[in-house]
Amino acid sequence: MQTTFLTYFNFYFSLFLFFSCQKSEKTNNLPIGSSHKVPVVKIQQIQSKPFLLQLQTNGITKAQQQTQLFFKQTGEINRINFPNTSVVSAGRIIAELDNRKEKLLVLQAQDQFKKASFILNKLLIEYGGKDLDTLSIPSRVLENIKIQSAYYEARTALRHAQVQYENTFLKAPYTGVITNLKTKEHNQASLSEPFCTLINNSIMAIEAFILESELSYVQIGQSVKIKPLAYKDKNYIGKVYEINPQVNQQGLVSIKIRIQNPNKYLFDGMNAHIVIEKSLSNQLVIPKSAIVERSGRKVVFTYEKGLAKWHYVSISHENETHMAISEGLNAGNWIILDGNLNLGHDAKVEINKDK
Template sequence: MTRIVGYVLIALLFCNCKNEKTDFEEVSPTSNSASNPQVSVQVIEDQDFQQQILANGKVEAFKKGELRFNTGNRIAKINIRNGQRVRQGDILAYLDNDLLKNEVDRAQIALEKAEAQLVEEKINFGVSKLEESEINPKVLKNIKFKSGVQEAINVLENSRLLYDQTILRAPFSGVVANLDSRVGNFITSGDVFCTLISDDSMEVSFRVLEGELGAISLDQEVSIQPFNNAGDVSYTGKINEINPLIDQNGLIAIKALITSKEIQLYDGMNVKVLINYPIQDVVVVPKQALVLRSNREVVFTVDKGLSKWNYVTVAGENSSHYAIKEGVNVGDTIIVSGNLNLSHDARVNSTLVKENN
């Protein structure tokens, strides 16, 4: 009897456990096939596309000169240092010129004596009270010849020219560079004393491929960016020279005058040059909208909640966008994020975002 009661209790316990398991299965949620991927979408708008040509360039001062003395001697004084800004006409340095200075003084004294003699000659000729314009030209010439005034003037001018050759002046305003000479050094007329760079006008020299020449013209605007561009600094310029020769590498030399004010560029600095030109009859999409599938370029669109796989033909690109020749159209809703692992006809949850222009 005891054994029968035990079997009954075990059976009841087994039934209760089975009922509890069945109830758990009934209340647990049914599993979805997969959660729909979240994507961001944009509507393609009709807009212009600017193709970009990127080239490496070098900044050059539009006005730069190697300064030399017109004569040779020992350097007596230097008024400048590298990096100093000077104005046109400023004296940069002197050569040892004491002897030449003495010659100028002697010539000045000789002229003053000749002018005193000229006064006496005018008295002798009876024209002392007349202005020189009122004196007969032949008489005036004879008077000056006898007084020695004209000769003294010529000697003084010649001595001043020789003296001025020992003084180096700035031919234009700019910044001093490559100054290696020291006081006491002997320098000749063939030696470069320093280089003067005008940073008022700078230009950039660069080269483009022969096939890109059709997109370039005089006065076309360019963007110039230093390689160490930590603050996203950009300057503008205009193409002012196109060399009509193609070198052995198929490249064409171009120069652009930098038009921005207050530039922080230096002669010899390496920069990036960007040239924009429009491409017509294309659809513009952000770069993140394009992915590769089977080694082909694809843009996903959304139609009734399903992703659609579209092969596209790219006509060009710039730093942020692609120009699409065919495959998608203006007004299509394209996927711009969440498309890296997306498949065709996948159901997606989409969020419309605006493009940052």
């Protein structure tokens, strides 16, 4: 009796477990959310229009005028009038040497020149000329008495002394900023080491490199966008002023860009990001959001009568926000802009009519 009870119990318990597992398996196989909603997408009709091609590269800013300044003779540095980072105008004296000896030499030369001029005038009168009037005697006679009076030697000696005196001053050849000034007053000036570097940073230049295949998109005078890496909020517009007519071993071509730098934020040696733009006509332009990748290939979905249609596309150009399509689409196609990540071919979709 007890055996019969156990047999029935095991039988009904096994049935209970079987149906419980079947129910659980069906429940587990239900899709998440259980309801199959039709994706809502945004669409846009594409037309042939100009495409803004962007070539992007990097470069380093350089001052267009940059000169290492040297004293032209040795001597003790007597005075430094402008320290590093000073802005000096053209012709201003940056520093000067102890020039007491040179001043004396100029005075001596002036005395010798006055003496020679006196003798010249005396000979002028002796040869029948008028006092202080060198045009009152023939030019051949005047030449002879200039030689006799040592006038030429005295004049040359005076000019030499004046040049020696001028060489004790270091002057700015143009308006600029003083950099790399390392020496101090009362040190000896060196003929082999620059006293300082003068930089005119009101106009800067950038040398950048582009691919040989991109050369047709760049021309002299073309505007270029420049963003220094040091400043997130500063943008500059430059112009291409030189294209080096040579391709290097890496297949790159050097271009140079000129930039106005009125606020002096740009420093010599700064890194900058460069965007060169050119408009290409008659291109099928679509937003990048319309592109998805499937098996390593670019795919765009079009909208046709409530269905998403899968198209492989080829891209000819791209910029930061858009792409130009060379194959796979036609003007007039309605493309799906978003909600396309999980779409399949012939999937049902609804249009988002919200503006």
